[in-house]
Amino acid sequence: MSKSFDDLLERLSQVEKKKVSVAVAQDDEVLLAVKAAKERGIADSILVGDVDLIKPIAEEIGMNLDDYELVDVKDKIEAAREAVKLVHDGKADMYMKGLIDTKDFLRSVLDKEVGLRTGRPLSHVCVFEIEGVDKLLFLTDVAFVPYPTLEDKASIIKNTVEICNACGIENPKVAPLAAVEVVNPKMPETVEADELTKMNERGEITGCIVDGPLSMDLATCPEAAQHKGATGRKIVGDADILLFPDIHAGNILYKGLVHFSKCKNGNLITGTAAPVILTSRSDSFEVKVNSLALGALVADSLKK
Secondary structure, eight states, X not given: OOOSHHHHHHHHTTSOOEEEEEESOOOXXXXXXXXXXXHTTSEEXXXXXXXXXXXXXXXXXXXXXXXXXXXXXXXXXXXXXXXXXXXXXXXXSEEXXXXXXXXXXXXXXXXXXXXXXXXXXXXXXXXXXXXXXXXXXXXXXXXXXXXXXXXXXXXXXXHHHHHHHHTTOOSOEEEEBOXXXXXXXXXXXXXXXXXHHHHHHTTSSOSSEEOOSBOHHHHHOHHHHHHTTOTTSSOXXXXXXXXXXXXXXHHHHHXXXXXXXXXXXXXXXXXXXSOEXXXXXXXXXXXXXXXXXXXXXXXXXXXX
């Protein structure tokens, strides 16, 4: 079972090297990340975009473009469509956002002819390695689905379980989070968490253990579970997946961890036919590289 990004890189060294298609690749931070990914043996890249703009950036960062496949497309919308088509057609294993608006990038992901639709809702998964925590934590959804319905949450669990499996975590423990660990009809989050638990028990959500509602301390701290007398639950401070009631709760914890803890993280859009790497301009270089590593592992798992 992987407990760190170093463990994930070790897993990655044992699989066939993957290839990422980059939409509108004339972005200095993204080119730095794909250069590092190649140097670390994570993935090769196809750079789709304005080659006249890619070349000076590559020269400035010491990137030898002879080592990369270039596809010259000046228009950003067309470049995205060409880049996602490479993944759709099996010529690349994952899809990464470059210098293009998120809405246009996602439009290419959902393109009915050349996109990566599966019929499942899309969601976002963030994988955290946190100093002092002896496991990887999978946070979802912190960036994509604002107010997930019960059905959305079931799909989000399915999407995230696939990421866990790719990282070597079988039958992960899923904690649908709320402010309290008991069902309260006046708190809809607790009612839905309870229903997700029952869906898991009925075999409607498989490949994982769901136990909710759970407060954050019971989900992540064994000592808190013992102190509260909750040691009889399926999750006793050892959750793998933290399922948030809405994007606000997830995003607040995400940014709190990034800014106030010593951690590493990587992010993926899931529910697609191939991994989609959509990082923010504010994400660090390492987050982008970690996201490429995650994407490569998931791509390998999906192929199997």
